[in-house]
Amino acid sequence: MTYEIICAGFGGQGVMLIGQLLAYGGMLEGKEVTWFPSYGPEMRGGTANCSVVVSDQPVGSPVVAEPDGLIALNGPSLMRFMGSVKPGGVIVYNASLINEVPEDRPEVRLFGIAANELAEKLGNDKVGNMIALGAFLGLSKVVGLASIEAALKEVLPERRHHLIPLNISALHKGWALVEG
Amino acid sequence: MTYEIICAGFGGQGVMLIGQLLAYGGMLEGKEVTWFPSYGPEMRGGTANCSVVVSDQPVGSPVVAEPDGLIALNGPSLMRFMGSVKPGGVIVYNASLINEVPEDRPEVRLFGIAANELAEKLGNDKVGNMIALGAFLGLSKVVGLASIEAALKEVLPERRHHLIPLNISALHKGWALVEG
Amino acid sequence: MKKIFAYPRALTQKRTHYCPGCTHGIIHRLVAEAIDDLDIQERTIGIAPVGCAVLAYDYFDLDFQEAAHGRAPAVATGIKRVHPEAIVFSYQGDGDLASIGMAEIIHAAARGEKITVIFVNNTVYGMTGGQMAPTTLPGQKTTTSPYGRDTATVGYPIRVCELLATLDGPAYLARVSVHDPAHIVRAGKAIRQAFAMQMAGKGFSLVEVLSSCPTNWGMTPVQALSWIKEKMIPYYPLGVFRAPEEVTGDDV
C-alpha cells in the first residue's frame, strides 16, 4: 500500500511541520516514507506545500501529483490541489480562511475545520496545523496518533519541546472532530 | 613544390625575424606561406625557433618536423635540429658560437658562417641573423633577395626602418659568402 | 488636499516578494524617487543582483539586466561603456558585493567607472536563508555561524566604504541607514547625490545602506530596525567617505 499526501498553506502556517510529522510517524511504524517541500518565490509568506509518501515498498517519486490525501490550510492551496486528489481520497481544509469550497468533488471525503478559531481556543493560534493534522489522521488513519506523538520529539527542535503537550492536545482535538 | 625551414637560436638572436622575412618574402612572390614560432620556458634568453613553409599549394601543417632548410644560430639548436633535416637539405649555422658540428650529415649541404664576427664588422652585432639568412638564401634560393628586402619594410616596425639599409647589407654580405 | 507622498513613477505596481517589514522595499522606493526627481527614468538602466533583490527588475519600471551573483559592477561597466549617456546603476547585497563580488566592486571603483552602486548591507545572505556575510557582526549567529561569528577563525567584518575610500577612482561614497524616517530622508538624499554624480560624469558612486533582514535575524520588523540602530551603526558608522568638494558639507 502506498499513500500519498499533500500539505499546503501560507508560509508560516506550519504545513511543512505536519508533513514531516506524517513522514516521521510513518517511519516509526516501519514504513518507507518520503517528505518533499516546495516553496513559492516569496521569501516569507506566500504559499508553500510539501509532499509525503508512506508506503510498504521503497518509495519511487517523492513528488506527489495525485494525492490520496490533502491538507489545505488556505484558499489558494485548496483551489490549486483539490482537483488532483484521487477518487476516494481525503481532503481536510481550513474553514477559518475558506468560506466556499471552489469545486464539487463528491467522490472524495471533504472535511472543513475552523483551524484558526479552534487553535485560539486552545490558547495558541499557531497550532491550527496540528488540529488539521489530527482531523486528517482521524479520517485517513494513514499513521497512528501515537506515532505522530512520538515523532514530535524528533521533529521539533529541543527548544520547542515544551510545546509538545500543547501540540498533542491539538492533535487530539482534531481527531475528536472527525470521530465525534 | 613545398619548402620547409626551421630557424633556431638563443632568444634575442633574431631567429623569429628571419623566419618572418622568409615567409613574408614568399608571400610577396605569390606563394602560400606559414610562419610558426616556438619558445622555451625561459622568459628571455633560452632558445627559440620558428617553422616556415613556402609552397605552391595551400600549406598543411605549419609545424615543420623534417625541414628542407635549417638556420641554426647557436649550438643547442644545431644539435637539436640537424638530424631531422631532409637529405638534400641545407644547413647554415653560426660558426661564431659553434666550434664543432655535432653530427656527420654528408647528404646535406652544411655551411658555417662566423655570424657574430661578421656582424660586428658591419658595425652592429645584432645583424648576425641577417647574414645567416643571406647565406641561406644564396644556398637554397627558396625566396629571392629582392622579396626579402621588400619584406623588411613590412616586418620591421616603423621605428626600426632606419635600420633597413644595414639589414640589406648584412643580407648581401651573407649571400656573397656562399656565392663567393 | 494635495498628495504630499505619492507612489513613485519609476516603480511598477507589482507587489514585492520581500518579507514583511524588509527594508529592501524602502530602498527600492528611495531609488525610484531619486530617478523621478532627476527625471532620468527613460535613460536609466538597472542591474539586479543575485540576492533577495533578484527580482528588482519586476519592481522598477526601467530597462534592466540581471547579473550573475556578485558581477553587477562588471555588467554595469559593459553597459555604461556601450551607452555612456545612460545612467547605469547596480543594486547589490552584502554577500553579492562584499563576498563573491569583491574583486568586481574594487576594480569598478578603482577604474572610476561612471556608475552608481546601491549597496544593501543587511549583515546576512537573505535570499539563501541567512548565512554569514562578510558584514556579519562579531558574535552574530547565522546559519553558517551557528555558534556566533568567531573572529578568531573566520575573521572580521569588512567595512566597504572605508575600503573603497583608499582608492582614487570613487567620486562619492556614503553610508546611510533606513531605520527611522529621519534617516530614510537622509538616505534618499545620498542616493540622489550618487546619481547626480554620475550625471555629472564625475566617476564611481556608491551608497551603502544599512538594511534589515527581520526573517534571518529572527526578529520582528520593528525589533530589526532597533538592531540596525543599536548594533550595526556603531560598527558601520554613517557618513560621507568620499565626495567632491562641493558636496562634502552635505548633511548625509
Place this chain on the structure above:
Amino acid sequence: MKKIFAYPRALTQKRTHYCPGCTHGIIHRLVAEAIDDLDIQERTIGIAPVGCAVLAYDYFDLDFQEAAHGRAPAVATGIKRVHPEAIVFSYQGDGDLASIGMAEIIHAAARGEKITVIFVNNTVYGMTGGQMAPTTLPGQKTTTSPYGRDTATVGYPIRVCELLATLDGPAYLARVSVHDPAHIVRAGKAIRQAFAMQMAGKGFSLVEVLSSCPTNWGMTPVQALSWIKEKMIPYYPLGVFRAPEEVTGDDV
C-alpha cells in the same frame, strides 16, 4: 676567510628561467634567507602563483603547491587549516594578487588567515608579455595600454597595502623595495618579520616588494632599478602599514 654571504639552504641549485636582472631572483633569495634564519624549512609550504614565478617550486627546496592564477591565498588557507602548525606562504605577482585575485587576498586578510604573502609588484604582467596591471603607473605604456595608462578610462593604480590596512585581520603589512643593497637588506628584514608574525600566530602578514621587469619595461636591468626608485616609490611609498606594537618601531 669566512664565508659571509652564502647560497641559502632553502633554495635548490636549479638555475632560474627569469630574465637577466629580474629582481624576482633577489626576492626568492630573501625568502629563502628568512626561512633559513628562522629554521623552518622542514615545516614550510609554499604556494606558487601563475606569473613569472610559476616555477618557484623548482627553486625553493620546500613542499609546494601550484595555485591557479590569483587563488594562492585560498590555496594557502586550505593548507593552513589542515596543518595549523606549518608555515604557509604564497608568492604572488601584482596581476595575480591585485587583479584576478583581489577577492581572495582581501578575504584572506579580513579573515586574519595565519599565512604570509610575498607580493611582488612590478607594475606589469611579466609572464604574459607585459600587459597592464592594476599597479601600472598612470601614463605607463604596456602592451594593453599602448598609448599609456589613461586614468580617465581605465582608472587608477591600486595601493594594496593601503587597501588592506583598512581591514582588521592583518597583523603585519609592509612595502619594501629591492632597488639597491640597502633596501634589499630592509626588504629581507620585513620578510623575516612577516614569517615571524605567522610563527607567533598573530594573523595575516604581507610584504609588498617593489620589483623590476626590465624585459617588459624595455630597459636594462640597471635602468629598471632606477625606475623603481624614481617612479614607483613616489607612487607606492615604502613603510610599515600594520604591525603589532612591538615592531612598529622597526626600521623597515
Place this chain on the structure above:
Amino acid sequence: MAKITIDEERCKGCELCISVCPKKILGLAERINSQGYHFVETKGEGCIGCAFCARICPDVVIEVYK
C-alpha cells in the same frame, strides 16, 4: 488637516508604520488580505500628514494628503 490612504492588498502587516506614527493612530485590521496578512488601518483621528508611516513603509502601501 491631513489624511492617508492605504492600499490594503499591498500591506504585509509588518507594523513599521504603526511603530513610527507620532499620533499612534495606526493599527492592524482583524481581517486578512488575499496574501494572508492582517493589513494596516487607521484606528483614530488626528493625522498630521508627517508621512513617517509612508516613508518607512517598505511596500509603498500608504499615500499621504495634506
Place this chain on the structure above:
Amino acid sequence: MAKITIDEERCKGCELCISVCPKKILGLAERINSQGYHFVETKGEGCIGCAFCARICPDVVIEVYK
C-alpha cells in the same frame, strides 16, 4: 682582505652587481657561458667584502668571503 666567488654558469650578465660595486672591480667577460650570456668576472683588486654585489644578484651567482 675579502674576495668573492662567481658561479659563471649561473650568471646572466645583467650587470646589476657591476653597477653597485663600490670598488668598481666587476665587469663582463668576453666569453659566454652555455646559456649564451657574457658572465661577470672580477676585473681588478680591492674587494672590501661589502657583499653589495651578492645581495643584488638575482641569480645567487656570487658568494663573499672575508
Place this chain on the structure above:
Amino acid sequence: MERVMMKGNEALAEGAIRAGCRFFFGYPITPQNEIPEYMARRLPEVGGVFLQAESEVSAINMVYGAGGAGARVLTSSSGPGISLKLEGISYIAGAQVPCVIVNVARGGPGLGGLTPSQADYFQATKGGGHGDYRLLVYAPGNAQEMVDLMGLAFDKAEEYRNPVMILTDAIMGQMMEPVVLPPLRTVTAEQPWATTGKQGRKKPNLINSLGIVGEELERINIELQAKYDRMAAAEARYEADGTAEADLIVVAYGTSSRVARSAIARLRQEGKKVGLFRPVTLWPFPQAVLASLAADGKRFLVVEMSAGQLVEDVILAVNDRAKVSFFGKLNGTVPTVREVYDRIRSLLPEGGEG
C-alpha cells in the same frame, strides 16, 4: 539498526563526516544550503573545520589546498557555483588531488531556477573545465545512497588521487527519507605525496598541473589517461531491476529514476515487463552492461530532466544495436509518474509506436 529521517543534503553531509571528512569549504547556494549549514554545526563537534569561502572560486581552491595537504575535504554547490569551480576542478584533476565535490543540480542555464535538473550531466561527465580530465561521478538514488556513496567517494578519491563528484538534484537534496548511518571513521591527513612541510624528506612534495614543456604535459596526460582507464575498468556501478526479463528498459538516474520506478511499478501491476537500469556511476558509464542488454534485443527509453545528455551515452553504449527512445523534461520541471507511464506504454508492443 536505527533509521533516522534526513534530508538528502544532510545525509550527504553526515555521510561525509562518517567517512572521515573533517574539512568543508563552500559558498551558499540553493538548493544545497543544508550541506554547509549542517557542516557549520557539526564539524566543530568532531574537531573539523568549516569555512565559508568568499566565493565558489575561492572554495574550490581551498579544497585544492586542503586536499593537496592530505585531508579528506568536501565542497558542494549547484549549477552557477559549479561552473565557477570548473577551473579549480580542472586543476585538482590535473594535480591528482583527492576531494569530493557535490552538485545538487538546479534548473539552468544562467541563473535559472531552484527546481531540480539533470542538465549538468555533460558538465560532470565530459565537458566542464578545460582539458582531458575525468571525475568519478556518483548519482545517488535515495538518501541511503547519499550516505553510502559519500563514504565510497572519499575512499575512491584517495585510492585514485582523483576528484569525485556526487551529482544529485534539488529534489534528492531537499527530500527527507529514512537512513541508517554507518559508524564514524577517523582518518589522518598523512599521505606520502601530500604537502606537509618537507619534514626530513629528501625530495619536497609538489602538487601541480603545470607542464610548461610539451613533453612534460604529455607525460602528465598519459598518466591521467592510464588512471582513467583503470577507473573505467573497475569502477562502473549500476542498479538493474528486472532488466533480464524486460521488453523495455528505462534508463534513468536520480529523481528521474524514482519517477520511473513509480511508473514501472504501475506497469508491472498491469503485467507489463519493464525494467529499470539505473547508472550509479555516470562516469565511468556502465556501458558494457548496457551494450550486452542491447545485444539481447532489449529496447530502451531514457528518461532525464534535460534536453538529452545521458541519452548520448546510452546511444554510444548501445551503438545502433538497439532502439533508444528519449523522454526529456526541460529544466525546471520534473516528469510526472503519469507522463512516464504513458510514454512507456506508448512504446510497449500494444502501444502506439510498438
Place this chain on the structure above:
Amino acid sequence: MERVMMKGNEALAEGAIRAGCRFFFGYPITPQNEIPEYMARRLPEVGGVFLQAESEVSAINMVYGAGGAGARVLTSSSGPGISLKLEGISYIAGAQVPCVIVNVARGGPGLGGLTPSQADYFQATKGGGHGDYRLLVYAPGNAQEMVDLMGLAFDKAEEYRNPVMILTDAIMGQMMEPVVLPPLRTVTAEQPWATTGKQGRKKPNLINSLGIVGEELERINIELQAKYDRMAAAEARYEADGTAEADLIVVAYGTSSRVARSAIARLRQEGKKVGLFRPVTLWPFPQAVLASLAADGKRFLVVEMSAGQLVEDVILAVNDRAKVSFFGKLNGTVPTVREVYDRIRSLLPEGGEG
C-alpha cells in the same frame, strides 16, 4: 586583392573589427595575448572601447552587459580562462545575448602548458557551464577563416541572439599566414530588445535568465531548444575534400586538420584515395553529411589533439554504420605529419588492420 601576413590571433582581432565589433573585454592569457593587445591598439582608432578586465569572470560579465546593451562585443581567452567564464557563458546563453567568445586552446588540464590542444571540444560543444545551452562553435582551418568566420560569428550571434564561440588552438593562433581582409563594417548598437534606457518604450527591456517559478524556466528552455533546433538545421558547415571518391576519410579540424592535410597530400601522391572531412562548425556538428558518407560505406579516422572528444560526435553521427578509428595525441603535443601518414596507411587496404 591585397594579401597581408597576420598571426591567426591578429586575424581574429582584425576580423572582428571589420565585422563591426567595437567592444572588447578580456584578460591576458597565453596563447591569445595578441588579440587583446591588437584590440588595445586598434579599437581606439575606430572609436571603440578596449578594456582589460580584472579577471576572466569580470570580462565575460562585461560582455554580458555590453551584448545585452546591443553592442557587437568580443572576448577571448584560453583553457583556464574559458573555464572561469563558463558561469557567465551560461548566463549569456540563457539570456540570449549575442556575443563572440574566442578560445585559443592550450594544453590542460589545470595550468597545463602553452602548447596547442583540442581537449576543450566537449567544453565548447556539450558541457561547459551548467544547464542545457548551446553555443554556435566555429573552428577555423586557416588565417583567412579566422577573419571570415569571425564576421559570420557576429552576424549569426545577432541573428540568433546566441553566443558564438570560435574554438581554435595555440598553433592556429600563433602562426602567420597571408589573409585578404574584407572592408570595415560599422553597425549600430540598436537592437529592439537591448537595454538602452526605456526611451519612450512602454515595456522596459529585460535581459535575464531567471525563471524562479518552474514553468517560467521551462518556457525559457523550450524557447532555447527551439532555437537550437533551427540552428542545427541551418548552420552546420564543413569542408569535404575528396570524400566522395575516398576509401578512408580523415575527420579533423583546426591544427589536426592541417597536419592531416599534409599527410593526405603525401598519400595522394602515392595514389591512395584518402579524403578529409573538416567540420567547420563543431556545434551544430555536420552529422547528416557524415551519416550519409557512412551509409556509402566509407571508413573513418578521427585525428585530434585530445584523448578522444570529437570522435564521440563522429561515432554518434555514424552510429555503427561505419568503422571509426581514432588517433589522438594527448595534450601538449601535436601529431606529426609522419605519424598521421603512418596511421592512415595502416588503415588502408594494403595496410595492417585492413
